[in-house]
Amino acid sequence: MTQMTRALMTAIGATLDLGCDAIPSPGPGEVLIRVAVCGVCHSDVHIVDGDWGAPPMMPLIPGHEVVGEVIGLGAGVTAPAIGTTVGVAWNGGACGHCRACLEGEETICAQSEGTGYSRPGGYADHIVARAAFVVVLPRDIDAARFAPVLCAGVTTYRGLKRAALKPGAHVAIIGCGGLGQMAVQYCRAMGFRPIAVDLDPGKLELATRLGAVATVQADETDVPQKLRDIAGEAGLRAAVVVAPAPSAFTQAIAAISPGGAVIFIALPAKTRDYLPISISDMANHEKRLIGSNVGTRVDLLEAVELALTAGILADIETLPLQNANEALDRLRQGRVPGRLVLTMA
Numbered sequence: 413m414t415q416m417t418r419a420l421m422t423a424i425g426a427t428l429d430l431g432c433d434a435i436p437s438p439g440p441g442e443v444l445i446r447v448a449v450c451g452v453c454h455s456d457v458h459i460v461d462g463d464w465g466a467p468p469m470m471p472l473i474p475g476h477e478v479v480g481e482v483i484g485l486g487a488g489v490t491a492p493a494i495g496t497t498v499g500v501a502w503n504g505g506a507c508g509h510c511r512a513c514l515e516g517e518e519t520i521c522a523q524s525e526g527t528g529y530s531r532p533g534g535y536a537d538h539i540v541a542r543a544a545f546v547v548v549l550p551r552d553i554d555a556a557r558f559a560p561v562l563c564a565g566v567t568t569y570r571g572l573k574r575a576a577l578k579p580g581a582h583v584a585i586i587g588c589g590g591l592g593q594m595a596v597q598y599c600r601a602m603g604f605r606p607i608a609v610d611l612d613p614g615k616l617e618l619a620t621r622l623g624a625v626a627t628v629q630a631d632e633t634d635v636p637q638k639l640r641d642i643a644g645e646a647g648l649r650a651a652v653v654v655a656p657a658p659s660a661f662t663q664a665i666a667a668i669s670p671g672g673a674v675i676f677i678a679l680p681a682k683t684r685d686y687l688p689i690s691i692s693d694m695a696n697h698e699k700r701l702i703g704s705n706v707g708t709r710v711d712l713l714e715a716v717e718l719a720l721t722a723g724i725l726a727d728i729e730t731l732p733l734q735n736a737n738e739a740l741d742r743l744r745q746g747r748v749p750g751r752l753v754l755t756m757a
Contacts, residue, residue, distance in 0.1 A: 418536035419736040421472040424462035427737045436540045443543045444484030450534030451477025451559040452739045452752040468530040476502040476527040477562045478534035479555040489543045498546040501562040502706045504531045505542050519705045537756040547712050560726035560751040566707035566715040568595035571675035575650045579603035582643035587655025588615040590751040595652050596622045601722035636667035656680040670697040675704050726751045
């Protein structure tokens with residue numbers, strides 16, 4: 413077989429072109445992977461719709477939650493070996509020698525590469541990835557349910573890790589879609605007490621099944637006070653914001669206790685990308701605002717190991733690759749209770 417099936421972005425805002433191309437060959441330091449599944453992330457919608465401007469690579473195959481099998485090795489690659497099951501995440505490459513990389517912050521390396529953004533992604537039945545940036549997975553992994561760990565999982569894990577919380581801390585998870593559902597599970601696995609906040613009662617019910625200790629309707633009166641009441645004397649030590657509404661961020665800042673942290677993960681549209689913040693509240697109460705961007709290779713390894721140990725999996729619906737445009741449309745319309753995952757023939 414010399415051809416692969418793929419869904420290709422050819423212009424901003426256009427439907428993806430479903431067709432065939434030659435299977436790529438791995439270059440030095442790369443591996444060729446036969447893709448089993450690729451998760452559909454809301455970042456894919458942002459990329460296809462041009463919310464972040466034109467991607468560095470066009471035309472582009474989107475997708476960055478990839479699970480598959482290594483079937484080819486580029487020059488100089490000895491591991492992972494052919495036949496290994498691997499995952500490919502957003503973090504597709506970094507220079508390795510700048511200050512950010514040397515200090516363990518390769519997510520902000522100026523030369524970092526994004527899978528499905530500046531490198532071809534996983535909406536295809538084959539993908540080439542840098543060998544040093546894939547993660548080895550068990551052969552018997554539930555690929556479809558595990559794929560979102562490679563983005564939603566590592567992203568929320570890194571945010572919680574950066575907040576430097578102590579066991580037992582109450583953490584608000586604001587937004588309980590695919591990312592929030594992962595955040596609830598990682599909170600419990602890391603020894604924290606998640607409080608789920610969302611507009612959708614169904615998502616709050618699911619968050620409870622996943623381990624949330626309490627829930628709050630996002631449209632209730634005075635959500636910050638309700639969060640403080642639930643947390644009690646110990647206070648709300650952190651809030652993970654994975655809902656892209658500016659009100660979610662302002663509620664989080666108001667709700668956290670002195671010394672608490674708000675982890676910024678969701679990415680609103682550019683027109684809604686600014687917040688009014690009380691400088692005196694931030695300074696007098698020593699509140700912390702933490703931006704968190706996907707995850708490094710170390711974060712990915714830790715997130716995967718914790719997911720395997722704690723049994724963290726996504727609530728998913730699978731669709732064949734030829735339904736990629738439908739999947740993106742459903743995300744645009746907010747009609748996805750958990751995560752969508754594309755399967756390859």
